Amino acid sequence: MELEGQWWKGELAEDIYQALRYKELRLPVYKGQSPQLSLRRYFADLIAIVSNRFKLCPAARHLAVYLLDLFMDCYDISVQQLHMVALSCLLLASKFEEREDRVPKLETLNSLGCMSSMNLVLTKQGLLHMELLLLETFQWNLYLPTAAHFIEYYLPVAVNETDLHDGWPMVCMEKTTLYMSKYADYFLEVSLQDHAFLRFVPSLIAAACVASSRVILHLCPAWPPCLQCLSAYTWEQLLPCVERLLIAHDSDVKEANKQKCPKPSAQPAQMVYPVQGQSVSLHQYMQRPNTQYMQQSCQPVVVSSQGPATYLTHTASMQGLTQTQTMDAKVNMPGRAYQVNPLYPCAAPCFDR
Known part of the structure; x- marks a missing residue:
């Protein structure tokens, strides 16, 4: 991102952050009542694929998925129409977050x-029609903070020179900062994969992504006072979200080991966490008092006969739909091609034009 776009480094950073916190309230x-909720992961992945292809900023991708979630929560939409909705959400989000x-x-x-x-096949008329419907559904308000907006404010102080790594002073601050950024991006993508994260406000998700990254990177304390002061979240408040993120990380590591060495007799990888010379499960580790987090090494260790685990990023998959859910013919989108049935009354006058 260009320097002019790095708002978190400017003099107005705190004011912008407080405005975002006010807006997120x-x-x-989100009610999670969409009849197509089982397809939500597929369309979130579709947005991620197209977003990565055009190298859009994380804020645009997160806003697009959030718009899709809200729209699906309001309407009963066919699978064919959902493709158009997802891409229109991405276009709207990119127009709001990116340069023209x-x-x-x-x-x-x-x-x-x-x-x-x-x-x-997309058409100009179809896209304009869909964008108009989206804007009217959201009452022309796209100023919707996401975790991607908040994490930019937390990352500059996510690693400190006073942090301990495995109980020892850090050897390379620059390298640790680089890994922190990569893991924070990874956990951000994890938060997009499951609609269950919508129960948390965006600022808490962003803080939990930083905390989870510190746990994975051996950094202690797991949630230092400077981050608690900056975010206004305690470790106990972050714990439910952090636990979800780390469970997803454990699952990814196990999947990476399976793909790396697929053997029928192989034992699956098990994630354990060191606490005073003992190996405990993730649930036991997460339930320890906050003081234990402040004192102990926080890096998960992979125990597997397959060798060390590899870092597995959340690459978007296009395998979410079954054969019965895929389209059989090309869908052209003229101005009045959509028939959307609302789950509850919601003005959509563009369908009457």
Whole structure:
């Protein structure tokens, strides 16, 4: 990101942060009532694939998924229409978060390989119609903070020179900071994969991503006073979200070991955490008092006959739909192609035009 976009380094950073915290308290309520909720992961991955293809900023990707969640929560939408909705959410989010020259163009979108695999053809009229419906659903308000906005404010102080690594002073501050950024990005992507994270406010998710990264990186204390003061969250408040993130990380490590050495007789990888010379499970480790986190090494150790675990990023997958859910023919999107049935009354006058 260019220097001019690094708001967290400016003089107004604290004011912007407080404005974001104020705004997140007024975010729409997510009910998780979409009939297509089982497909939510697939379409979140679709947004991630297209976002990565155009190298959009994390804020645009997170905002797009959040718009999709809110829209699916309001309407009963067919699978064919959801493809159009997901891509329209990404376009709206990129127009809000990115420079104009970075917003994906219609021709480039239609040329993507995943578009042909979905048998989907976008039209200008269809996109404009869908964007109008989205804007009217959100009452023309796209100022919706996400975890990607908050984590930029936390990362500059996520690693301190006074931190201990395995009980010893850090050898290389620069390298630790680099790994912190990578793990924070990873946990941010983890938070997009499950709608259960919507029960937490974005600022707490961002703080939990930093805390989880510190746990993985051996940094102690796991949640130092400077981060607690900056975020206004205690370790106990972060604990439910951190536990979800670390469980997802453990699952990814196990999956990486399976893919690395697939043997029928092999024992699956088990994540254990060192506490005063003992190996405890994740649940036991997470339930220890906060003082124990402040004193103990926080790095999970992989115990497996397959060798050390590898870092597995959340690469978006296009395997979420079954054969019965895929489209059989190309879908052209003229102005009145959509038939959306609301789950509860919601004005959508653009369908009447």
